[in-house]
Amino acid sequence: MSRSAHPAGPRHADVLPEGHYAAPAEDLNALDPKVWAHTVGRDADGVVTVGGIAVTQLAEEYGTPAYVLDEADFRDRARAWRTAFGNDADVFYAGKAFLSRAVVRWLHEEGLNLDVCSGGELATALSAGMPAERIAFHGNNKSPEEIERAVRAGVGRIVLDSFQEIVRVAHIAQTLGKRQRVQIRITVGVEAHTHEFIATAHEDQKFGIPLAGGQAAEAVRRALQLDGLEVIGIHSHIGSQIFDMSGFEVAAHRVVGLLKDIRDEHGVELPEIDLGGGLGIAYTSDDDPREPHEIAKALTEIVTRECESARLRTPRISVEPGRAIVGPTAFTLYEVGTVKPLDGLRTYVSVDGGMSDNIRTALYDAEYSVALASRTSDAEPMLVRVVGKHCESGDIVVKDAFLPGDLAPGDLIAVPATGAYCRSMASNYNHVLRPPVVAVRDGEARVIVRRETEEDLLRLDVG
Ligand code: LLP
Secondary structure, three states, X not given: OOHHHOOOOOOOOOOOOOOXXXXXXXXXXXXXXXXXXXXXXXXXXXXXXXXXXXXXXXXXXXXXXXXXXXXXHHHHHHHHHHHHHOOOEEEEEEOOOOOOHHHHHHHHHOOOEEEEOOHHHHHHHHHOOOOHHHEEEOOOOOOHHHHHHHHHHOOOEEEEOOHHHHHHHHHHHHHOOXXXXXXXXXXXXXXXXXXXXXXXXXXXXXXXEEOHHHHHHHHHHHHHOOOOEEEEEEEOOOOOOEOOOHHHHHHHHHHHHHHHHHHHHHOOOOOEEEOOOOEOOOOOOOOOOOOHHHHHHHXXXXXXXXXXXXXXXXXXXXXXXXXXXXXXXXXXXXXXXXXXXXXXXXXXXXXXXOOOOOOHHHHHOOXXXXXXXXXXXOOOXXXXXXXXXXXXXXXXXXXXXXXXXXXXXXXXXXXXXXXXOOOOXXXXXXXXXXXXXXXXXXXXXXXXXXXXXXHHHHHHOOO
16 A cells, blocks of 8 residues: 555665665664654654653553554644645545544644544544534445434535435435435546556446446436435545545546536536545655645645636535544554574564554555664664564564664564554454553653553453
8 A cells, every 4th residue: 555565675675685685874773754753753862752752661651562642743734734725625534544532632623624434433523522514424335323323413424425325315314304415425437556546447446436437427416306415515535645646636637527517417516525535654764745735735726727627616625634644643662572583584573563553564565664762773784574473474564674783672663654544453363452542742641542451352252
């Protein structure tokens, strides 16, 4: 999924036969601000600090592994998106990247909206006080109960994903005596992964209603006839970890084309378009993400230009960044358990977590960086693979990286850019307990999601 997930080879390494990578030229103690949260640095003793707190202190108080989240950085990034898009657009944070009640409160305070895609995410959002009208409800197979709960709560929009759902939501809304605001999610025939897109390649998937063959137009036709629905716009989400805006350009062109067809056929100008999320972040120093203001400018210009040429009023734009807000704000702190050099190959560094707290490496071949966090070292770099404690050889956290050659059990290492899709996709594989999320700000740390306990596991196991 990450640009670096593709077979470009290991970071800092000239690709030689497996296991014979050239050592990095740069200082292993340096922390590239591109991949670390804003307040991360090292103190006078060389210990990594975040929000003014040393990771050694965090490990002592909260244990390892732990996700450590820089609250100031989260708020900065959320605000940067909000400011970049201004008052004529809406930013919906995609809760699937990472959601907790503290996060919902921060989003609320920073003026963002929230995208949820299950009853559980909806419950979290509502319980932390996000106003329902600022919530968008997504998903390709929302249950009738979830739909009813969302309609009753008064969510600002439900994003419809199929012909059956159009009828289902209309029926539920009507039964409740309501008219539900909806967008219709379409697939525009663009596949956008990393820096490239393959036009027309991506209608073959479970999300959305294809533009091709007039299906999206037919969906709008049907939805406009139903009393229970107020059709407010069209939705398109083209992919993940995208660095290149050209996929959005094609998507905007096609969405606006549909708006024009709708205007011509029904005499209705839909007031909103949502261009989804998917903006890439830096997992390693090789990734070069765009800043929110550049993205906002590009998207606004594309939509305005397309609407002008179609002689349409420019609709209100919304976007749904998840990873781009929370991804860079957290790192995972692990304690090294064993260091196993394999002659002529590499050194395996085992940590106290693994694929249960970060499935992305195993699932997407994602690439991560890693740093020795509890001290600095001038030892020669060694090529390592950071692996977890699970009973599976694919249990890899960082596939290829360099760490100091004197790394030893008891050292703390940190893997940056794990804020998105790590805790939210964590599992209990091997009955390993999911780590806490510790938020740090201005010299204070607090647990926002506590560590799982064996009692938690046993409570579900009713015998
Ligand atoms: N909006 C919609 C409709 C989505 O489906 C998604 C992500 C987003 C927004 C947010 O995308 P983001 O800005 O976070 O890339 N588990 C994968 C990512 C799956 C994304 C699913 N949809 C990963 O770890 O890379």
